[in-house]
Amino acid sequence: MSAAPTPLLRVAGLQKLFPIRKGFLKRTAGYVRAVDGVSFHIDEGETLGLVGESGCGKTTTARCVLRAIEPTAGEIFIRVANGSVVELGQLRPAELRALRREMQMIFQDPFTSLNPRMTLLDLVGEPLLVHGMKSRREREERVADLLRRVGLRPEYMRRFPHAFSGGERQRIGIARALALHPRLVVADEPVSALDVSVQAQILNLLVDLQADLRLTYLFVAHDLSVVRHISNRVAVMYVGRMVELAKTDELYRAPRHPYTAALLSAAPEPDPRVRSRRLMLQGEVANPAAPPGGCYFHPRCPYAIDVCRTETPAWQEISPAHFVGCHRAHELQLAGVE
Amino acid sequence: MTREPLLSVRNLKTYFIQDEGLVKAVDGVSFDVAEGVTLGIVGESGCGKSVTARSILRIVDRPGRIVEGEIHFRRPSANGGPGRTVDLATLEPNGAEMRAIRGAEIALIFQEPMSSFSPVHTIGSQIVEAIRLHQPGGRREARDKTIELLRRVGVSSPEERVDQLSNQLSGGMRQRAMIAMALSCHPTLLIADEPTTALDVTTQTQILELMRQLQQEDGMAIMLITHDLGVIATMATDVAVMYLGRVVEQAPVDAIFHAPLHPYTRALLRSIPRIRSRARLVPIAGAVPHPYDRPTGCPFHPRCAEFKAGTCDRQEPRLTRIGDHHTVSCFLYE
Numbered sequence: 001m002s003a004a005p006t007p008l009l010r011v012a013g014l015q016k017l018f019p020i021r022k023g024f025l026k027r028t029a030g031y032v033r034a035v036d037g038v039s040f041h042i043d044e045g046e047t048l049g050l051v052g053e054s055g056c057g058k059t060t061t062a063r064c065v066l067r068a069i070e071p072t073a074g075e076i077f078i079r080v081a082n083g084s085v086v087e088l089g090q091l092r093p094a095e096l097r098a099l100r101r102e103m104q105m106i107f108q109d110p111f112t113s114l115n116p117r118m119t120l121l122d123l124v125g126e127p128l129l130v131h132g133m134k135s136r137r138e139r140e141e142r143v144a145d146l147l148r149r150v151g152l153r154p155e156y157m158r159r160f161p162h163a164f165s166g167g168e169r170q171r172i173g174i175a176r177a178l179a180l181h182p183r184l185v186v187a188d189e190p191v192s193a194l195d196v197s198v199q200a201q202i203l204n205l206l207v208d209l210q211a212d213l214r215l216t217y218l219f220v221a222h223d224l225s226v227v228r229h230i231s232n233r234v235a236v237m238y239v240g241r242m243v244e245l246a247k248t249d250e251l252y253r254a255p256r257h258p259y260t261a262a263l264l265s266a267a268p269e270p271d272p273r274v275r276s277r278r279l280m281l282q283g284e285v286a287n288p289a290a291p292p293g294g295c296y297f298h299p300r301c302p303y304a305i306d307v308c309r310t311e312t313p314a315w316q317e318i319s320p321a322h323f324v325g326c327h328r329a330h331e332l333q334l335a336g337v338e
Numbered sequence: 339m340t341r342e343p344l345l346s347v348r349n350l351k352t353y354f355i356q357d358e359g360l361v362k363a364v365d366g367v368s369f370d371v372a373e374g375v376t377l378g379i380v381g382e383s384g385c386g387k388s389v390t391a392r393s394i395l396r397i398v399d400r401p402g403r404i405v406e407g408e409i410h411f412r413r414p415s416a417n418g419g420p421g422r423t424v425d426l427a428t429l430e431p432n433g434a435e436m437r438a439i440r441g442a443e444i445a446l447i448f449q450e451p452m453s454s455f456s457p458v459h460t461i462g463s464q465i466v467e468a469i470r471l472h473q474p475g476g477r478r479e480a481r482d483k484t485i486e487l488l489r490r491v492g493v494s495s496p497e498e499r500v501d502q503l504s505n506q507l508s509g510g511m512r513q514r515a516m517i518a519m520a521l522s523c524h525p526t527l528l529i530a531d532e533p534t535t536a537l538d539v540t541t542q543t544q545i546l547e548l549m550r551q552l553q554q555e556d557g558m559a560i561m562l563i564t565h566d567l568g569v570i571a572t573m574a575t576d577v578a579v580m581y582l583g584r585v586v587e588q589a590p591v592d593a594i595f596h597a598p599l600h601p602y603t604r605a606l607l608r609s610i611p612r613i614r615s616r617a618r619l620v621p622i623a624g625a626v627p628h629p630y631d632r633p634t635g636c637p638f639h640p641r642c643a644e645f646k647a648g649t650c651d652r653q654e655p656r657l658t659r660i661g662d663h664h665t666v667s668c669f670l671y672e
Contacts, residue, residue, distance in 0.1 A: 053538035053539065053540065054538055165625035165626070165628075166625070167625050168625065195382040195383055195565075195625070195626055196382055196565055196567070196606060196609070196610060197382060197605070197606055197609055197621070197622040197625075197626070197641075198621070198622075198625055198626075199609070199610075199611070200609040200610070200611070200619035200620065200621035200622070201621040201622075203611065203619060204618065204619055204621060207618075222538070222539065223611075224539075224613055225610070225611040225612055225613040226611050228611070228613055228615075228616060229611045229616055229619065248616070249616075252613070262540060263539060263540065264613070266539045266540050266542070266543040267539055267568065267613050268542070268543075268546075268566065268568030268569050268571065268572045269568055269571060269572075269612070269613060269614075270567035270568045270570075270571050270595065270607065270610055270612065271571055271595055272571045272572075272574075272591045272592050272595055273592070273595075273596070274571075280543055280544065280547065281540045281543075281544075284508050284510055284511075284541065285538065285540075337613050337614050338614050
């Protein structure tokens with residue numbers, strides 16, 4: 001019997017604290033616990049969706065994975081092309097730079113993430129140049145190929161981004177991310193700035209590219225419908241911690257954490273005949289600079305009991321490959337969506 | 339007996355005349371809002387939904403201006419009987435009558451609660467100002483009213499919040515305060531322009547529920563403008579679908595979602611991801627055209643699956659009535 005293949009990415013105990021500085025001497029008055037002990041893995045060719053509300057730490061997690069910002073603690077293991085596993089935190093800057101070609105990012109806002117003074121050829125060709133493709137001719141060929149792949153006409157490569165619509169700009173951003181044949185692509189809210197009628201085009205493109213190029217996605221989003229469409233597994237974050245992680249259909253059909261259930265019931269469905277029994281949460285998201293004791297969700301949780309107020313729930317595997325951080329996960333019967 | 343609608347917009351055209359060209363932001367829009375119901379206006383960026391709202395309130399920024407059309411609004415009367423109807427399009431934007439209507443009889447809440455309050459005045463002083471502008475009574479009385487309003491919209495410890503600045507409130511609390519200000523003069527029509535778009539989904543649920551509850555208590559009509567079909571399905575009684583400055587279809591909410599007629603409405607419903615399904619999405623081809631190069635004929639024809647050459651690209655479809663409450667603007671139904 002062969003062992004399960006090593007995951008492409010494994011994150012263990014990731015933590016990122018941002019200092020809060022106060023006063024003339026800029027003394028550290030406390031920390032925003034943006035990401036507070038997050039662990040997960042992603043297999044090759046898989047999409048892990050990372051959902052949560054604003055300020056839950058999903059974007060910070062994604063950026064730490066790429067070491068676009070330095071994590072405070074934790075380990076990030078990535079399996080590189082030759083099969084060996086490296087820990088990103090141990091790498092020297094030059095080694096990290098070489099590894100960057102395997103990990104790329106797609107950003108939320110296609111209007112601010114593309115330099116308006118660069119043509120498509122420069123934008124998409126820049127990573128090629130940085131990583132040593134010196135011949136302009138070669139770059140042009142590769143850029144033409146990439147533009148075709150994302151559904152843009154290669155003739156457009158001398159134009160500037162302002163000539164393109166939001167959806168087309170997002171395609172340019174995707175072409176740029178794919179230029180170096182990455183294996184891991186981190187997409188941070190890639191469709192949330194787009195018109196409704198264009199979102200589906202980009203989601204379908206991401207699905208097709210994944211199948212063709214055997215990409216692995218970490219897909220960060222706040223929209224649970226979008227995440228369901230693209231993810232194999234989904235992780236839910238709340239105030240810097242992961243509260244649940246499971247296969248997509250299982251998480252939506254049978255959530256085990258009250259916060260996941262609340263998110264699912266809050267998503268307004270485009271069907272007036274579905275008047276779901278809303279599980280309406282009281283209050284607002286906790287402040288990550290001064291989170292409550294115990295389970296961070298307890299002040300809003302309709303099922304909270306004494307232990308929730310004092311003890312941090314353990315991250316437990318409640319059924320195979322289904323993880324949850326809730327004291328009462330075993331006894332609660334929560335409603336999902338079909 | 340059906341009373342005449344509270345608001346009746348007829349063939350409204352608001353154009354922006356610029357050096358780069360003419361932008362027909364609103365190009366012949368007609369719809370009615372009945373008393374006490376919610377009309378949802380749904381559309382993508384550039385469809386003219388916000389300019390329509392601003393036209394009704396007569397706060398269109400230069401160089402935009404209403405070039406044609408009527409906006410009939412029935413003003414409330416003192417004794418509760420049928421009020422007098424005025425055409426807002428003919429009023430002076432800063433004249434006495436328009437100022438008496440705006441903010442009092444027709445109130446507006448915006449998408450961005452952060453930028454709709456002044457950052458240097460307390461929440462309370464801004465609501466007090468709105469109250470004193472339209473209602474008799476002293477400062478003390480207006481302040482008590484403000485605290486009561488804040489309590490009513492679910493702002494916690496309103497006695498303290500009333501003296502806070504808007505940046506001391508969370509997004510959800512700011513939107514509640516915004517709603518309190520909008521309701522301060524008992525409007526008969528509340529225009530809500532993307533009221534929950536900047537909010538998280540659990541906060542959105544709270545705000546939508548609050549709006550529904552306040553509508554039941556006060557009986558005001560709501561014109562809810564959004565791009566989110568989920569919000570429309572939860573809130574609206576009737577829906578108008580807009581595309582590039584036109585209403586392409588209007589019907590009761592159930593018909594829009596379960597018997598849509600216009601190819602744009604049908605395509606939009608097929609293209610949105612749904613929380614209950616993982617089926618591959620059916621996208622709409624192309625993108626919303628730039629307002630400077632608006633297609634001829636039916637504005638949707640370059641993206642339409644049922645495009646008929648020679649008709650759709652040459653002539654403009656008329657709004658056609660199908661059944662009692664359903665209108666559509668498409669050659670398939672003419």
